[in-house]
Amino acid sequence: MTFFRVTSKFCRGLQSRLTLSQRALHNPGTNNSYVHGPSTHALKYETLGETLQNAVEATPDKNFVTFSSYDNLKKTYAEFYDDARRMAAGLISLGLVKGDRIGVWGNNYYEWVVMQYACAIGGFVQVNVNPNYMSDELRFVLRKVKVRCLVTPSQHRGRNFLHSVMEVVPEMASGKPGIGAIKSRDMPHLEHIIVYSNDEPVVGAWSFNDVWSNAGSMDVKKLNEFENLIRPDDAVNIQFTSGTTGHPKAATLTHHNINNNGYFVGKRAGWHMNKHNICIPNPLYHCFGCVLGVVAAVNHQQTCVFPSIRYNVKKILESVEREKCTFLFGTPTMFIDIVSSPLLQNHDVSSLKGGFIAGAPCPYALCRKMVDELNMKDIYIIYGSTELSPAVTMSKSSVDTFDRIKSVGHVMPHAEIAIVDESGKTVPKGVRGELWARGYMTMLGYWGDEEKTKKEISQDRWYHTGDTASMNEDETINIVGRSKDMIIRGGENVYPTEIEQFLFQLPYIADAQVVGVPDERYGEAVCVWIRLKEEYVGKIQPEDIRSACKGKIAHYKVPRYVLIKEQQDFPVTATGKIKKFELRKISKELLNLGSVSSHFNENSQ
Template sequence: MSDLSTNPIKTIPALVFDAARRYGDLPAIEDGSESVSYDQLPAECLSVCRALIASGIEKGDRVAVWAPNCSRWVIAAIGLQMAGAVLVPLNTRMKPAEAADVLSRSGAKLLLSVGDFLDKDYPASLNPVWPESLQSIVVMSNRQAPACDRIIGWDNFIANGADIAGLVAINRAASVTGDDLSDLMFTSGTTGKPKGVMSRHSACLQAFSEFVTILGLKAGDRYLVVNPFFHAFGYKAGWLACLLAGCTILPEQVFDAKKVLKRIESDRVSVLPGPPTLYLSLLADPELGNTDLSSLRVASTGASSIPPVLISRMRAELGFEVVTTAYGLTECGGLATICNPQDSAEIIAGTSGKAIPGTEVSILDKQGTILPAGETGEICIRGFNVMQGYFDNPKATVETIDSDGWLHTGDLGELDSAGNLKITGRLKDMFIVGGFNCYPAEIEAQLAEHPAIAQSAVIGVPDDRMGEVGCACLVLRPGHAIDEVSMIQWCRERMSNYKVPRYVRVLDAMPVNASNKVIKQDLVHMFNQSKQSQAEPA
């Protein structure tokens, strides 16, 4: 029998066994009436591992999870990683066709899914677009519809693993190495097709050990994870960080300011990371003054520009002792830079901090020359946290990681004299809606299927609550007409909610340059002018 305790902690399975020894009866997960302690967690995860082995899952196979934040999401993810499988998280906002595309291109053999969530039967929704590689769906929660050959309930799935000896599962978990893939997270690109980012176990643990240290997370902290588990912020900076520090994972499925305020008070929440919109919503809620926030200690934000006054208000009105900001993208495991919590509100709000230890951040010009402090260019990252590459896409990998090992982020920025990163814009045609990356090319590809649309261009425009939202600028086919309400509804039926444009503008023609490329800056200017004219009194 392999002894996980004799090896350095290089994998997530090894971390779970180590955490059980270190944190014992401290609660690892509390989800409603369900509570799992650290010393119970390995057995819970090994039961999933045994069931997966019984299902024929081998090391390196891809297994997907499509569910909102819940205790079984964490247990399922760790269980499949114990089996040596690669976690493929699916965005719960995906439409069935979007989910099927990721399942198909990842070659996922099995899907662990929620049953009924937000009035949607997730397994049934995949029936019309069932991917060829997918053998079955395991339903982790209640579901009204009956099971079938391809859809199995959680209890039956776990029971199927009873014939697999516990020693077999433990040895499978021990065989996982730090260089093995921990996850395959699909991120959209300017080509409009999501790309699978391959990350290693050891890189995840090394990066987020730094995150835990800088934030000062400690055993017994109670971490309300509002950020979705399918995103690096909820997965790696969320429940994985909790396991590293001995915190209690408190999953929250859907953000609602009033509900979160109640949970802070009732669950004595001490750690609450999130995008700026989360804190702005809490600060604006009428119940804020009637809520006991004395347990709050640590906050981490990012994803968009932040006014310094927000940092000050988070400290003064929400009571956070530690407030910091960070920068990362899926291609570097979700973490590249982070601010020292001791920095001023101006630095924490105006920059994304310095590169985490063991990595480099540089600003490069178009020729690949490293620029000095204060000059703007492309943000590039080098170090252990850079992805292994894009799954089954060597061309895109070479285009993103150069021969010197620099990951080209597509973001524009500059470094100050102290090495703090300031993000100034984006080379890639992208905007961020409430912390979610939106790629116009992907949305435009969907809009092209509308029978009335001849041409589309999507831009990001400012929004007080979400930071940015989409505006679809359209040129129509002759003889067709649309209205904004019906167009947005059409999009809602086909796209994840955050991708749906909040504004629609119909144009006679697109502004183009000499190369016949749409000048999106002109579209932004036109949008701003139209908003300004609407705001002016008649």
């Protein structure tokens, strides 16, 4: 079973905030569920830009990225480094300075990766914006971290990004074509909008290519000065996690966090010993793509292959065959689609040797198919959290393939893991408890949320994952549960509260309760119980509610199932609190999903 988390946790009592070292005094012995990841390899203390520069010096002419959707665009390490530096200088020409937050919105474009390293080289903080976000979600993100510059594509396959931006920043419409200096009444901190993948100048927006090419010698000089000021412990990336209270939280990561995480993930996979073409269909805004993919590849001078702008099984198979990919990334949903696709028999995937699987629990039968039908004998299971940069456990290559998938692997080098009870005391091996982790990879905190940061990270830097886990005798980790209400749909983490808060805005809804139910392809699907206001009973149908959600919240949050119920149908406790666990069980029965397996055994929760 695997589980790769990008999430927030439920609040815990003050007693669980005591230091682990204090508690350990009351739980002596070698059978404790505590492990430290020893390593003969020291942590790196360099910025992402310095690591990229080292890769360029080592292999300047080696291909770094291939983008199949760009007429098979290829860039060497030297060419990419030049593009990233030119873009960093172009951002400086707009007046941006070290520490400014730059929002990067969009799917898997070459410009996205250029921005990732342009921000790192220039000392800016890249803010990953989920391309599935709608206008209200985009507005929240821009305001939360005071984004000064937003970089976005114009549109893709019917999704009009510019339309959403103009809803958030209506002042764009009165601007001039190709001029992206913005003065927004609602967001005075937002000063620039940059657009790519557009042939014609856009009203109220700079062209990416113009910014990239317009930097002068003074801007390059400033860039050199900025680079000298950047420290490995500076923030470089903000990634938003779903929130239990209805709003995403801005996990802030440093160069030191993600550079080392990428380095040690690649090293455990043996990337330092062999050349690999790594097929990455995962979205770049997610840490799976931009850290375990791009950053890990740079650390080991490997090649990244991006098969399509958005996930597409046909493009994945074509890219694996054409580029002779040796590694393939994916969530269980992605691999289910690939191994069940009739297109598989038409493509030669014999070049594959292994891959990373993360994002949700993975069934044994699926892993067997990955080995038998995709030739992926070198599979690595990864578990982690955005707040941990992200990987904290991973399979070891020394372990047999089919033994690897029995757990989420061993602790990563230089990391610590403890499994604790409700009082924060370490439990014996084999006993379930909450998984805590700490080390170099622990985030700085949630941007602008000191109170929430303190709830998740104790004074002694233990990050409380909220996941239920157990430690085996060989110190591998099993994840058996999670934060009680979170839904994992195809690798996307969904908190019911976010959807419920949106639904409560609809004038005809008196109550809304969201739960996850089993789904063959996505692992879980979103199901909502609705109680209508009395005057709307019989007038509102399930499809009306689904339609009200579409285009207003990210597509993966839109309920697949809508059950309209009366008040007496909702199971409640003696104090009137809704029993979500009972809702899940009843929903499975009502929807005839009893034979469909869920991610977790409900009895463990």
